[in-house]
Amino acid sequence: MKRFITQSLMNNLHKKKDVYELTRLNNLFTRNEINIPGFDDYRVLKCDFHTHTVFSDGLVWPDGRIYEAWQDGLDAIAITDHIEHRINQDLLNGDLNQSYKIAKTAADDMELIVIPGVEITRDKPLGHFNALFIQDANLIEKEDPLDSLAEAKKQGAFIVWNHPGWPDNNVTLYPIHEQLITKGIINGIEVMNYKDFYPKAIHWCVSFKKTIMAGSDVHCTISGMYRNRFRPMTLVFAREKSEAGIHEALLARRTIALFDGYMAGEIQILSQFVKSCIKIKYMKNSCIAVTNVSDIPFHIFNEDDSYMLPERKTIMMRIPANHLWTLENCFVKEDSKLSISINELRLE
Known part of the structure; x- marks a missing residue:
């Protein structure tokens, strides 16, 4: 790196200036473009619905969360500061909507969507x-949390x-959660959060028809964390890249x-998604090319064979006798992985 910077300076020394600017560093941010295909008429929006700022117990200013999300390739982010736990309340005078x-x-x-x-x-x-898509956070601050939810x-x-x-x-479904689910208060459940995975929560989502969610729950800077x-x-x-489009899709559990x-x-969503990601072509050498x-x-298991299918890569394998594949990294239930026939992935 030093020789490139030195060369850049050397190329400008003849201009006799007091300041030599490294113009190659002019880009403010670099975005990680994530390629994830949709299916049918649906487009994929990459979203993190659980983040914190200095207005609760986070360490980052709200617009810093936006810059991080844009660099991480996200399409939407929600600012979800605690209404009860605000460690900087004496220093920050803004109300609960300020972040x-x-x-x-x-x-x-x-051009990033931010969800209140x-x-x-x-x-x-x-x-x-x-609580996502709210109108006024101040009105939600109540002594009784059930009143806040209401x-x-x-x-x-x-x-x-x-x-x-x-x-x-302990991943436990308490009676209070059963009541909130029955009353339609709970719409979705995080099955993944920060560094934890809760397979049991997948079962609850499927059984109670609740939306499957994941969020970073980030409090500090997120760079390098993962x-x-x-x-x-x-x-x-x-159906569309908008706050309304996201809201509709969440309610529809897509x-x-x-x-x-x-x-x-x-299973319906995950199988359609896998079909949009993995394509199979039959070769002349009794093999298949899997792209x-x-x-x-994707981690593919077939009978006694296991294959790793890296991102944006094609691997070649012999045509399996059993055409049913199990995607080991795709959960559809607490203890069940997605199974799919390679005939459904065939590229004609």
Whole structure:
């Protein structure tokens, strides 16, 4: 690196200036473009619906969250600051909507969708909930958390039960959650959060017809946290790239949770998604060429054979006698992976 900088300086020394600018560093940010195909008429929106800023217990200013999200290749982000836990309250005079307002100004410039939200925070057995698509966060601050949830629903909020296994590593469906599910208060459940994966929560989503979600729950800076892998995110299959399009898709449960190369989703959505990512071509040498057109790797298991299908790569293998594949990194239930016939992946 030093010789390139030195050469850049040497090339400009003849200009006799007081300051020699390294113009090759003029780019402000670099975006990681994530290639994930949609299916039918749906487009994939990469979303993180769980983030925090200095307006609760985070370490980043709201517009910093926007710049991070844009660089990470996201299409949408939600600011979900705690309404009860605000460690900088004595220093920051803004109301509960202030972090969203700051983020929204930056997001509009970056053409990124920012969803207004708050996190309603209580100890177990109730736990934490994100209220998304709210109108006024100030009205949601109540002494009784059930009143907070009721106000959020009154505002048309989409309610997500956050990290059901935190902080005790017990993923438990308490009676209060059964009541909230029965009453239609809970719309979605995080099956992946920060660095945790809760397979049991997939079963709840499928059984109770709740939307499968994943979020980073990021508090500090996110750069480098996931070792060049994607942050936990919710893949939303929307008809249009807009806040309304995302809201409609979440209510329709067209989502896949993505985290560290693992995916979780309803079988219909996940199977359609895999079909859009993996293509098979029969070769003349009794082999098949298997192409992954996405930026997500797949782990294929067939009988006693295991294959890694890297992102944006084609591998060649002998035609298997058993045409049924199991995608080891694609969960459709707590203890069940997606199975699919290679005939459904065939590229004519």
